[in-house]
Amino acid sequence: MSINHGANLYDLSSKYGFSKEELMDFSSNINPFGTSKLAKEYIINNIDIVSMYPDPSYIDLKKSISNYCKCSYENIVLGSGATELISSFIKTLNPKNALLLSPAYSEYESELSKINCTITKYFSKAEDDFKISIKDLAENISKNNYDLIIICNPNNPTGFTFSSKEIEEILKSTSSFIMIDETYVEFTDTDIYSCTSLVDKYKNIFVIRGTSKFFSTPGLRLGYGLIGDNNLKAKINSHLDLWNINIIASTMGEIMFNDKDFIDHSTDVILKERDYLTNELNKFNDLHVYESKGNFILCKIKSKTMTASILRKKLISKKIIIRDCFSFDGLDEYFFRVCILKPEENRILVKSLNEIFS
Structure with missing residues (x-):
């Protein structure tokens, strides 16, 4: 790394x-406990699946994600890790100006810079213990015509987290697209903080997750995004390679998401x-x-x-x-x-x- x-x-x-x-x-x-034993044991006992092509539609994998995230099956896109989806989404949306909540993961700014996007940074402050007022943020957004707002939730590295109700307040008040990176949300109370269910209700939100952190599988390169905008979803999928998820990642994903x-x-x-x-x-x-x-x-x-x-x-x-x-x-x-x-x-x-x- x-x-x-x-x-x-x-x-x-x-x-x-x-x-x-x-x-x-x-x-x-x-996750220090490694990955799902059920998923590992299945792969060990069925290693010959490497001689098969994955299902190009990834139906079973998407069903597992749908049940896990409590969102519609149709609103799922798959990527080779969350990083591929961050890159693909930003390239597809092609925002001219974006608001980036900072400090943050460097990959967001890197991808925005590649398309010459104007970046405005909204810094959380140490003197406020890095907590952000949803009212102040919403006012900033309403005063500016951003094409994209990027929020890592929980934020890396500060650990501050908006509730899904707070994110919904912003969604109600803006037409700007909001990208929520939920890489770490599974380590907390998802019923309070996860925005996956909002994807079926609002068209201007894209939620990204991966399996590297919570499921301890950075070597698998399995990520997924949730989006309700059918036009944008189709464009993202058109930029992704056929069989971009290998069969081991796909099969392990199906099992991991159901390993309660x-x-x-x-x-x-x-x-x-x-x-x-x-x-x-x-x-x-x-x-x-x-x-x-x-x-x-x-x-x-x-x-x-x-x-x-x-x-x-x-x-x-x-x-x-x-x-x-x-x-x-x-x-x-x-x-x-x-x-x-x-x-x-x-x-x-x-x-x-x-x-x-x-």
Whole structure:
């Protein structure tokens, strides 16, 4: 992975002499429990499906997604990871001006820049704990004629999250297209925060999800988008390759989205561990900890004697990797982010931070 996608475990293991398996990666925001055992076991026992072409219509996969997201089957588009859908949607919509809620994942700005789109950034502020007033945002949108508004929900890296009711307030008041990236929404209460059901009601919303983070399958490259605008949906599909989802990704997806035990266990444990880690980090006088609804927590080092980069290097010697957030627009060298790992790893992180800050 590049600097904008977490740590490169291959480089770090070579540089520091650790095996990749020894490193505790708190930088990449991936479900620490791995993927669905049901899905893995099916592939192991049916590996000969690699000799078959996937269903070009992906009917069973779309049915699984439809049930999982509580949205219409007809409103689903598939991509080779969420990144392909971000790129394809922006190219297809071809906005002349866009509002980007920041700080944010760098890929949004990169894709907008490729089409020479004028970008306006709406920054959440550290002094407001990165919380955004829906009233202020709606007023900004109503005063400007944006073609596209991009919202990562929960936001990476701040963890702030709009409820679906708040997003609906914006949808009611604007004709601008809103792209909601829900990469991390499954790590929180989807009934409150997910916007998937709004796609069947409003034509100016595109919701993007992937399986890399929650289902721990970045190697599969399986993403999906939800959109009710039939014309735009047809154009997006026309830009995608035939069989752009391989048969292993398609089959695993069908099973993962229906694996309730895996989904419930992951959500329950990660939410409990997020509370634990938030409470423990808040005990450090040297840290300011920001409330998060994602599976990660943003922190700022109060003391000017240590930067996030220095802290990161100190932790690497303990086989722990955190994310230095200086590459995020609007954040300085004192911000870092940690994701939620397994209980025993989270406790090692707290112990190691105690050793460093004491």
